[in-house]
Amino acid sequence: MPHPVHLDIRGFGPTVFCHGTPRDDEEVVLVDSSLERWAQVLDGLDDSIRTVVMGHTHMPFLRLVDRRLCINPGSVGMPYGRPGGSWALLHNGQVHLRHTPVDTDAAVEAIATDSTYPDARTWADTYLRARFSDADALRAFAPRDGRGEAHP
Template identity: 45%
Template sequence: MTDAARIAVLSDIHGNLPALEAVLAEVESVGVDLLVLNGDLADGPFPVETLDLLHSLGDRAVWVRGNGDRWLVEAFDGVFRPTGGPADELIEWAAGMLSREHRDLLAAASLTVSFDDVPGLGSVGFCHATARDDNEMVLVDSTIDHFREAFAASEEETMVVGHCHMPFDRLFDRRRIVNAGSVGMPYGHTGASWALLGNQMTLRRTGYDADAAAELMSGTGMPDLRAFLDENICETPSDTEAMDVFSKVREKQLRARSS
C-alpha cells in the first residue's frame, strides 16, 4: 500500500551522474511523492557520487535490486564470480570505490516491490528484470508464455521493469508490463529515460549535455571509458542493434532454464 499519488521510476542509472542529476531536476519540477530506484544504479563512471545522491533522497526512495547492484555487493565482499563479459572489470573497479555504507545500501535492496493501490493504476509491482530473477532478459517481443512464467511469482496488474534499457509498454494475459528504459545507458534514443506514474503511466525522456558529461567522465578512471562514452553518451546503440544482441541473451537463458 502507498499514499503516493505520483511515483517516478528510475532504472539503469549505471553511475551516469549527469543524467541522474538532469532527471532528478525534472522529477522535482513535476512533483513526485516517491521514487522507485529500479536497479543497476552505480556500476558506471560515478559509483560513489551516484549512490551518495540517491541516498540523500531518504525515505522518498525505494530501492530495488538489479544484477549490477548484486554484482557490486559480491565484488565488495570478494565473492564475485566473473561472468566473462565486458562488465567484469567495471564491477571490480566500481566495487573498489565503495564504502561499507554504499555496499549495505545496495545489499538491502529488494528483488521486487509492490504497491496495492496506485491511483489510476491499481496494483503495481516493480523489479529490475523479472519477478524471479534480477538478470532475466524479457523484451517487447517476448512470448506470452515467457512473460507468464517470468512473472508467475507476482500478481500485480502492472509490472514496471528495466534491464534491457529500452522503454516499452505492452499487455500480456490481461496484465501490463512497462519498461521504464534507462537513465544512464539508453538504447534506441538519446536522453535519459524514466517513467512517471500518476493516474496513468507516462514514459518520459530528459535531455542533458552529453558533451559536458563526457568531459566530466573523462577524469574518472573508469575501465574502458572510451567505449562507454562512444557507445552510451556521445552516441547510443539503435533499438535494432540492442534487440539483436539481447535476443541472443534471452534465448541462451531460456535454453538454460529448460535444461
C-alpha cells in the same frame, strides 16, 4: 535493495517494481518476447498485481501481457535508441513514457574526467550517445530471452 518491490500506486493498485523480471534481477524480457516467455517471467505473481515495472534492457516500452500492464521506463545513463534520459511517469492510472534531453558532451567529459573505470571515455561516448540502436539491442539480448544467437 529488496527484489522485487511491491507498492500500491493510485490508479494502478498493487504494482511490482523490479530490475530484470519479478522472479530474477538479471533475467531479460523484451517488448517482442513471446507470450510464452512473458508467461514464464510473470508466473507466480498474485492475480491482484496488474502492473509490473521492469528494466534491465534499457529500452522503453509499454505492453499489455495477458491483462497485465508491463512497463520498461528505459534508462537515463545507458540508453539504447536515442541519447538522453528515458523514464516513465505513473499517474492516476495513466502511463507516460518520457524522454529528457541531456548535455551528452558534458556527461561524457564528466565521466572521462572523474571515473576510474578503464577506458571511461570510450564507454561514455558509446553508451551515453546511444551508438547502439534499439534494434541492435534487441538482437544482442535475444539469446538471453531464449532466441537464437547474438548479433554484433
